[in-house]
Amino acid sequence: MDMLATEGHWLAVAFAALMGLSILLYVILDGYDLGVGMLMAAADDEQKDRMIASIGPFWDANETWLVLSVGLLLVAFPAAHGVILSELYLPATLMLMALILRGVSFDFRAKARAQHKQRWDAAFMVGSLLAALTQGYMLGLYIMGFEDSTSATVFAVLVAISLAAGYCLMGATWLVMKTEDELQRRAVRWARLSLWLTALGIVTISLVTPLVNERIFAKWFSMPEIILLAPIPLLTGLLALALDRLLVGMPYRHDRFYRWPFWLAGGMFALCFQGLAYSFYPYVVPEQMTIYGAAASPESLWIIFVGALLVLPCIIGYTIFAYRVFSGKAQELNYY
Amino acid sequence: METLDALMLARAQFGANITFHILFPTITIALGWVLLFFKLKFNRSGDDQWMAAYQFFVKVFALCFALGVVSGITMSFQFGTNWPGFMETVGNIAGPLLAYEILTAFFMEAVFLGIMLFGVNRVSNRVHTIATLLVAVGTTLSAFWILVLNSWMHTPAGFEMRDGVAHATDWWAIIFNPSMPYRLAHMLMASGLTAAFLIAGLSAYRWLRGDRSGGVKAGLKTGVFLAAGLIPLQIFMGDLHGLNTLEHQPQKVAAMEGLWQTEQGAGLRLFAIPDAEQQSNHYEVKIPNLASLILTHEWDGELKGFDAFEHHPPMAPVFFSFRIMVGVGLLMLLVSWVGAWQLKRQGEPKPWLAKVLVAMTFAGWVATVAGWYTTEIGRQPWLVQDVLLTADAASDVAAGMIATTLTGYLLIYAVLISAFIGTLFYLARRAGRLPEPSAHEAKPLAGAFQQEGV
Numbered sequence: 001m002d003m004l005a006t007e008g009h010w011l012a013v014a015f016a017a018l019m020g021l022s023i024l025l026y027v028i029l030d031g032y033d034l035g036v037g038m039l040m041a042a043a044d045d046e047q048k049d050r051m052i053a054s055i056g057p058f059w060d061a062n063e064t065w066l067v068l069s070v071g072l073l074l075v076a077f078p079a080a081h082g083v084i085l086s087e088l089y090l091p092a093t094l095m096l097m098a099l100i101l102r103g104v105s106f107d108f109r110a111k112a113r114a115q116h117k118q119r120w121d122a123a124f125m126v127g128s129l130l131a132a133l134t135q136g137y138m139l140g141l142y143i144m145g146f147e148d149s150t151s152a153t154v155f156a157v158l159v160a161i162s163l164a165a166g167y168c169l170m171g172a173t174w175l176v177m178k179t180e181d182e183l184q185r186r187a188v189r190w191a192r193l194s195l196w197l198t199a200l201g202i203v204t205i206s207l208v209t210p211l212v213n214e215r216i217f218a219k220w221f222s223m224p225e226i227i228l229l230a231p232i233p234l235l236t237g238l239l240a241l242a243l244d245r246l247l248v249g250m251p252y253r254h255d256r257f258y259r260w261p262f263w264l265a266g267g268m269f270a271l272c273f274q275g276l277a278y279s280f281y282p283y284v285v286p287e288q289m290t291i292y293g294a295a296a297s298p299e300s301l302w303i304i305f306v307g308a309l310l311v312l313p314c315i316i317g318y319t320i321f322a323y324r325v326f327s328g329k330a331q332e333l334n335y336y
Numbered sequence: 337m338e339t340l341d342a343l344m345l346a347r348a349q350f351g352a353n354i355t356f357h358i359l360f361p362t363i364t365i366a367l368g369w370v371l372l373f374f375k376l377k378f379n380r381s382g383d384d385q386w387m388a389a390y391q392f393f394v395k396v397f398a399l400c401f402a403l404g405v406v407s408g409i410t411m412s413f414q415f416g417t418n419w420p421g422f423m424e425t426v427g428n429i430a431g432p433l434l435a436y437e438i439l440t441a442f443f444m445e446a447v448f449l450g451i452m453l454f455g456v457n458r459v460s461n462r463v464h465t466i467a468t469l470l471v472a473v474g475t476t477l478s479a480f481w482i483l484v485l486n487s488w489m490h491t492p493a494g495f496e497m498r499d500g501v502a503h504a505t506d507w508w509a510i511i512f513n514p515s516m517p518y519r520l521a522h523m524l525m526a527s528g529l530t531a532a533f534l535i536a537g538l539s540a541y542r543w544l545r546g547d548r549s550g551g552v553k554a555g556l557k558t559g560v561f562l563a564a565g566l567i568p569l570q571i572f573m574g575d576l577h578g579l580n581t582l583e584h585q586p587q588k589v590a591a592m593e594g595l596w597q598t599e600q601g602a603g604l605r606l607f608a609i610p611d612a613e614q615q616s617n618h619y620e621v622k623i624p625n626l627a628s629l630i631l632t633h634e635w636d637g638e639l640k641g642f643d644a645f646e647h648h649p650p651m652a653p654v655f656f657s658f659r660i661m662v663g664v665g666l667l668m669l670l671v672s673w674v675g676a677w678q679l680k681r682q683g684e685p686k687p688w689l690a691k692v693l694v695a696m697t698f699a700g701w702v703a704t705v706a707g708w709y710t711t712e713i714g715r716q717p718w719l720v721q722d723v724l725l726t727a728d729a730a731s732d733v734a735a736g737m738i739a740t741t742l743t744g745y746l747l748i749y750a751v752l753i754s755a756f757i758g759t760l761f762y763l764a765r766r767a768g769r770l771p772e773p774s775a776h777e778a779k780p781l782a783g784a785f786q787q788e789g790v
Contacts, residue, residue: 057450060405064438064446070412071438074423075431082420082731085413089733092417093741096410097748103406104752107399112759297503300428304435311439315447322447325458 012295014305015076016284019069024273026065028170028266033059035171037102037128038164039190040121047183048121052106054178054330059106061319063099073284076301077294080284087146088138095134102127129164136163143209143276145286155208162201166269168194173243173261176250178330188250191261195247199240202272206233209279215287216279229278236271239264342735343727346418349742353410355705356749360404362704365479365524366531367397368472370558375468379461385550389558392551392767393535396760398453403756405446410745418738419719421729426502426720429495429510430485437481445474476524483523487516489720490711491584502723514584518577519711525570526707528562529668530700535559536675537697538764540690547768553684560679560693563672571665575630581711582631585721587645588714591654593627594620595641602627602639607659610651615642649716657709664703671696698757 033055040048074081085092101123109120140156141147172194175187210217220229243264246257282290295301371394378386415434416423423430451459451467459467494509495502504510536559542552582589594605596615604626608617628637642648671692678685685693719726 057454060401060449061443061446063405063409064442067409067412067442068438070409071434074412074416075427075435078416078420078423078427078431081416081423085417086420086731086733089417089737090741092413093744096413097744099409100406100748100752103402104755107402108755108759111395111399111763112755113762296431297428297501300432300504303432303504303507307432307436307439315439315443318444318447322450325451325455 008295008298008301009292011298011301011305012076012291015072015295015301016281016291018308019072019076020273020277022065022069022072024270026062026069027273028269029058029062029065031167031170031269032174032262033062033171034102034128034132035167035169035194036174037124037171038132038168039171039175039187040128041125042190043183043186047186050179050183050330051175052109054175056106057322057326059103061322063103066099075304076296077284077291078296080289080294083285083289084142088141091134091138091141095131095138098127098130098134100127102131132164132167133160136160139163142286143205144212145288151212155212158201158208159205162198162205165194165197165201169198169265170262170269173265176247177259177262180255180329184251188247191265192244192247195240195244195265198268202236202268206275213279213286219279232271232275232278236268236275239268239271243268342733342738343730345735345738345742346730346733347726349738349745350414350418352742352745352749353407353414355708356745356753357404357407357411358704358708359701359753360400360407361475361479362527362530362700363400363534364397364404365475366527367393367400367534368468368475370531370535370562371397372465372468372472373558374554375465379465383550385554388549388551389554392538392763393555394453395763396534396538398449399756399759401445401449403752417733418731419729420731421724422719425500425724425729426489426492426495429488429492429502429504432504433481433485433488433510437478441474441478441481445471445478448474479523479527480520483520484511484513484516487519488513490519490715491515492720492723497723502720515577515580518573518580521573522570522577522707525566525573526700526704528566529570530704532559532563532566532672533668533693533696533699536563536672536693537695538760540685540693541697541761542764542768543685544687544690544694545765545768549768551767556685557679560672560675560685563668564676567665567669567672571669574662574665579631581714585715586640587642587648588654588711589631590639590641590645591649591651591714592658592710593631593639594651594655595627595639596651597641597643598638599641600628600638601625601636604630605655608655610655612651647717649714654710654714657706657713661703661706661710664699664706667696668699668703 036051036055040051043051070081073084105120105124105127109117109124112120137156137160140159141152143159144152144155169191172187172191176184176191179187210220219225243261246260246264250261251258280286282292284291284294371390374386374390374393377383378390448467448470452464452471455467456464488510491514492502493513494504494506496505497503535555539552539555539559542549543556578589578592593602594608594610594617595602596610596617601624603622603624605617605620605622608620608622610617625635628639629635631637631639642651671689675685675689675693678689715721717725717727719729
């Protein structure tokens with residue numbers, strides 16, 4: 001605990017926690033947007049409109065969590081920002097282009113002339129898919145410590161597919177919550193399918209990561225850690241199982257439990273994130289740079305920390321307000 | 337040579353992204369307030385035309401906002417990838433300013449935009465008006481923070497250097513650094529003018545096509561009168577900003593005025609082709625003594641030329657961008673005043689004026705971008721004036737990688753700008769074909785608004 005003794009160390013941990021929270025919120029929130037975008041490929045035109053309508057009021061704000069995550073990395077761990085994003089230069093650029101494509105297509109499809117709508121829909125789906133894949137690919141490279149090898153690339157591709165499946169799961173459970181009738185029934189099927197894919201991905205990644213990294217292996221597979229940490233994988237498995245059993249019978253009469261799949265899937269994401277965060281702490285650049293070494297000066301961090309403490313509750317407050325305003329099923333989206 | 341190329345490419349890439357990005361906030365900062373104005377006008381009068389204007393321009397706003405958000409995300413990544421030395425040297429100052437922008441502005445505008453666009457029949461009219469207000473406040477706050485940082489890069493204050501790293505000593509002095517009030521006011525008015533000409537241009541386009549529905553006249557009047565009122569203030573503010581620049585960055589003013597050598601009673605060069613090799617201008621057309629008179633308020637006042645400075649920017653791009661900005665500004669003055677006079681006298685624009693307004697729909701973009709080039713290139717070779725050279729902040733990302741991604745960005749931006757402009761005029765044509773919305777039946781109106789999927 002003496003690591004926390006000095007002000008600088010304490011602040012570094014606080015900012016790592018803030019950044020972690022921000023990344024987790026991004027992955028869950030924009031995860032369902034991107035998932036809905038990918039799943040649109042399997043929907044008909046009318047369903048596409050409904051799917052778009054379900055994420056319409058939220059996607060802008062959801063994407064802002066990415067800006068905050070990268071912003072916190074930039075301002076709190078400037079040295080790490082430079083290293084990580086230079087290592088990930090190409091996939092990050094691809095992701096940015098994909099996010100541009102996704103974001104603008106969302107707006108253009110509703111406003112451009114009708115004959116162009118399908119093209120914007122295609123751009124929306126491709127943008128969502130590419131953003132999900134590149135994010136997963138970057139996570140994979142990050143886990144492998146930016147190692148330049150074929151096995152690292154293969155692993156990164158595996159993570160890319162798993163994350164895309166995970167986002168589909170978030171998107172599908174979101175649709176179960178926000179839609180009705182035929183679309184909801186389809187969403188239930190999509191959710192089950194992507195759940196199995198996601199679970200497969202999680203298991204593989206969890207097995208491979210400690211095998212390729214001795215430090216992470218030691219962190220998990222030694223006494224008493226192995227017992228103390230056991231709840232994380234066990235709980236994840238339990239949530240996955242519960243989610244699958246719940247989905248089998250959906251939709252229930254009076255649409256009971258319609259919010260549960262989304263929360264369960266979100267819980268799975270939070271647990272996996274927890275596992276990753278534990279594996280890498282205290283490194284912000286794997287095996288190269290700790291959060292203590294990369295942190296900005298304490299006086300500047302203080303200024304941001306105070307601001308964040310004041311403003312974050314407001315942000316969370318009005319975000320909840322917005323979700324309440326748009327709670328319930330998504331409404332129809334028509335075009336002239 | 338290798339590093340120089342990478343540096344130029346990194347600058348070109350960052351410049352391309354920030355140029356593309358600035359186009360959209362420049363519209364939304366002011367358009368948010370204009371939307372609030374439409375909304376309040378409607379709330380007070382119940383007159384349909386204000387709601388029609390709101391409904392049309394809220395779509396323009398949504399489109400601009402989306403384009404601004406996605407291009408802004410790119411910026412947050414490139415701060416670190418293109419200019420790692422920037423955060424290493426001045427991160428203690430830039431960091432908190434950027435963090436405050438994200439925390440106080442980005443979330444607020446994004447969350448309440450959702451309510452503003454999709455919440456009409458889910459919240460009360462009052463809450464909807466408040467959401468419109470908060471979106472406008474959010475965009476303006478974001479402009480405030482980013483202009484504080486940008487101004488600090490031009491006129492740094494409130495810090496000390498320890499081991500080559502800037503540490504904040506006085507946040508009040510950092511925020512209210514010498515050029516901040518001028519730059520902020522200049523930018524906010526530039527946004528007002530950009531939005532005004534956009535509103536006037538799109539409305540004039542509808543007018544020319546024979547569209548006489550309520551929102552057209554309201555948009556035309558709002559755009560033209562707003563422009564006519566703002567442009568003299570903007571010219572005055574621009575002059576003050578120039579004097580402030582002369583005080584803190586005289587080498588930039590030398591580039592703007594085309595001064596290679598220090599002169600007493602310098603003339604105002606209306607046109608010239610600066611020649612960096614010969615350190616002189618070709619084809620100079622100038623009004624004797626006027627530059628000195630404007631800048632020093634003395635007939636024979638001394639203006640320093642490039643020969644007086646160790647570091648100075650390249651002259652030609654600054655010299656020409658400045659003239660483009662001033663030229664467009666003067667054109668704005670002429671057109672908006674003639675337009676205001678016609679609308680006042682006849683209640684409608686003459687066809688030729690409407691055509692000029694359509695041609696000037698994006699005049700604000702030209703002036704704003706030219707103005708930004710003037711001030712940003714004018715700061716070179718410094719990234720932070722007298723603190724950090726641009727070359728020292730650059731990263732070691734390979735030139736080839738930057739060139740490839742730059743090409744990709746440019747392609748995307750070209751497609752998006754043409755799609756954006758095309759869609760705006762398409763929306764204008766489509767609006768004329770729709771049945772008039774009726775505000776007296778509040779529910780159907782709200783429904784129609786929702787269904788359009790803004």
